[in-house]
Amino acid sequence: MDSKKRSTLLTIGAVIAGYAALRTVPSLLPEKLELEALDRPKGFRRFIAGETSGSFDAFVGLDSPDSVDVAARKAAAIERVSADICGALYGDLDMSNARIPLASFSDYYCPFCRVQTKSFADMTSKMPDQVAIAWHELPLLGDSSNLAAKAALAAKRQGAYVAFQERLMTSPFQATPEYLARLSEDLGVDGEQLVADMESPEVARELENSAALAQVFAFVGTPALVIGRTVVQGQVSDRMIRKIIDLEREEGWDLACVSA
Template sequence: MADRRTLLLMLVAGGAVAGGFRVLPSLFEGLPEFEPLDDPPGFRRVAGGSVSSGFNPFAGLSVGGSEETPARVSPDSLHADLCSHLFRTAARSEGVVPIASFADYYCPYCRVQTKRLSELGSELGPEVAIEWHELPLLGETSILAARAALAAKRQDAYVAFHESLLTSPFRANAEYLSLLSERIGVDHDRLIADMESESVSRELEISAALSRLFAFVGTPAMVVGRTVIQGEISDRTLRRIISLEREEGWSSVC
């Protein structure tokens, strides 16, 4: 009986060890390898998962939506005040790790990652600051949605539009934007006027220029402190990068 009990305990212990070998690698998953960037200096890149890609990020972003009009913001022009363009007010926040998120409303990977990033931001609170950049790469509907969200921001309704566009099964068109304006409570006539405004066009052009500067090939993409991430990334890895940026002092690039 004692021998049988001993054998049983050995089998149980062996199973636990075998299970441990399957679990431990994920628990102690190391950081991905970083590749330093020559430009902009001080930043580093890490690869993520899947991306959605489209056409030239400068196309269709000028006032009036003409794809033949070249953008007026070049990547080189951003170097002098890069962190302010990238992180906006978060660039001046002490003790906060800023995250610049670049997404297209109709990129399926963006919809998943943006939701997870929003939840992480709510959980970490003042430890991080997320700046959302519109990077419409997937056609005219994406550009229309991006312009609408930025126009809504002029009426302090960006978050409501942003969340609605990300979760809606419908593609943005004139009728949908009218209904969405009514539901959220924004001035629709002002929204339409702001969508074609100089300020909205410039904001889109700056985000497009940033995407060129960091050589993004699609969405989603992020810059966490000084770490550039292309594609989806796990919450575990993102948390570790945030911690590392805080420990190492990301603001050295600014």
């Protein structure tokens, strides 16, 4: 194993260990639920949580050489998601049986996201009638992040999003075309179709929509989360997530969808 890969593994391992410790001792994370009403979008409120990775333009990796075109695409995406915030956040989630929707924004190389994504997956498994999660790709940490995000969204076209997400979130390796080809083969995904879909307008639009939502909610990095109508920036304990879920159920999370 070369020094770069070893360093990556050590860094991820250290952060995961530290994050697990924080979850074991919840008092080390902000546990007082203090909410700040947002002027925009109306009906939402913010909870500032813990650590965040990345602080770049959410549209990084989506730019074309034509800056005028980039600005137009950003503006169009923001207008598009602002017209239906809840639809853009939660898509076609099944919210029957009083499920509370969560929208998770993450980067595959954000170490906090790796732990939090696993936690959310476990939560949906343990609480299938209480929560439903929409996954948003928000690649902020460079070319590998952008490549991994495109690959996951392309895999979704073949019904393999969860499988790709799990592997990309746990792999110590950075995404490269060669790695994605091997991953496709391992998971039984059509590699040629994956590459074609990665550059498709549909995948580009999904990334633009998630980036626009990040702009609208003023996310400064990942992980970021919207639970019902509560916007959460940074790492957050499982106990606090459940506390917010209970509050959203009690107060009626869909009030934001009426007023947005």
